[in-house]
Amino acid sequence: MTTANSTDTVKTIAIYGATGITGGSLLTELNRRGITPILVGRNADRMHAAAAAVGLPAAEVRVADLGEHDALVAAFTGADAVISSLPAYVDHGEAVLAAAIDAGAHYTDLSGEQLFLKRVFDDYAARAVRAGVTAVPGITNSNLPGDLLGYLTSRRLTGPVEITMSLVGTKEGNGSKGSAQTVLAGLDWFRSGGWHFQDGGLQTGGTARRGEMTFPGATEPTIVSKFPQPPVLTIPRHSDVSYVEGVLETAFHSQLSGLSAEIVESLPNEPTPGLSYDFVVDAFGADGRAVRGVVSGPDSYVDSALMAVEAAVRLADGAAEAGVLTAAEAFDAEGFLDALAPFGITWTIDER
Structure with a gap:
């Protein structure tokens, strides 16, 4: 694992997708850090407006469509790092990734789809190294806490370790239309529960090995079902594990049964503010011991943007090795989590 610490050195960071809800949070955090980003996208007027709305009227705007590889490469040229903020990465994500690599820029994104992440690791690792x-x-x-907590908890136990992880909201509310578009693009995969890791590889089918979890602050267990959490793919890359599964409250799965394009289109663009959450990683050692890691935060959408900016700044410092890496492979796990404390994002690991 290589260590990359964020520094005060001003870097050039480009954002594709800055006009959306998460894009606004990315711009706000970059501005707070004294970084004036390059905004890349299809609509110059909307990008200028997004930059001005967060106090960045001088931000450079470069127009490039997802279908224009050469234009995207030109737009990202000169950037130290690129942040991709899109809905439905499984449909749209590769264009920005490929262009960033070809422009010689480090890359991160806010994708939450197992299928997209596997494609990135399988198809782009050699290209990034070159x-x-x-x-x-x-x-x-969810993805960043899951990967970093998977790394940290597994090292407190005798391996191989079994891991079950889940995101649980601690405030009721609605997600964004963009999140619903992401789920709709991979609806069958989400309904199926996706991959779990077992016997040295990714497996589909079956049910959750642990069908209930008692979440932080609860006195009774919650029934959970298998869910395609991306850290299922990333944790086995760096940790001694025999089994990794993602789960989610079973009640959520019932909401997927009737999801349609019409329903998604009717949803509000913006999520409910302040969707606080816990991301829980339960790890079970081969010797019978168990630990629980929890990352808690005040706002799912804002916090994702804060984490992506922290990752981009660290990548721009250039200390991580070339290739496609997990968060725990690229960054110091404890250092990264500690850096989120000023935003009210906390983490703990306790023996159970």
Whole structure:
């Protein structure tokens, strides 16, 4: 594992997708850090408006469509790192990734789809190595905590370790239309529960090995079902594990049964503010001991943007090795989590 610490050195960071809800949070955090980003996208007027709305009227705007590879490469040229903020990465994500690599820029994104992450690791690792850049996909309020906590908890136990993880909301509310579009694009995969890791590889089918979890602050267990959490793919890359599964409250799965394009279109663009959450990783050692890691945060959407900016700044420092890496492979796990404390994002690991 290589260590990359964020520094005060001003870097050039480009954002594709800055006009959306998460894009606004990315711009706000970059502005707070004194970084004036390059905004890349299809609509110059909307990008200028997004930059001005967060106090960045001088931000450079470069127009490039997802279908224009050469234009995207030109737009990302000169950037130290690129942040991709899109809905439905499984449909749209590769264009920005490929262009960032070909432009010689480090890359991160806020993808939450197992299928996209596997494609990135399988198809783009060698390309990133040849270009001398680092790509760390899947930086969200669930993926990043899941990967880093998986790394840390597994090292407190005798391996091989079994891991079950889940995101649980601690405030009721609605997600964004973009999140619903992501789920709709991979609806069958989400309904199926996706991959779990077992016997040295990714497996589909079956049910959750642990069908209930008692979440932080609860006195009774919650029934959970298998869910395609991306850290299922990333944790086995760096940790001694025999089994890794993602789960989610079973009640959520019932909401997927009737999801349609019409329903998604009717949803509000913006999520409910302040969707606080816990991301829980339960790890079970071969010797019978168990530990629980929890990352807690005040706002799922804002926190994902904060994590992505922290990742981009660290990548721009250039200390991570070239290739496609997990968060725990690219960054110091404890150092990264500690850096989120000023935003009210906390983490703990306790023996159970």
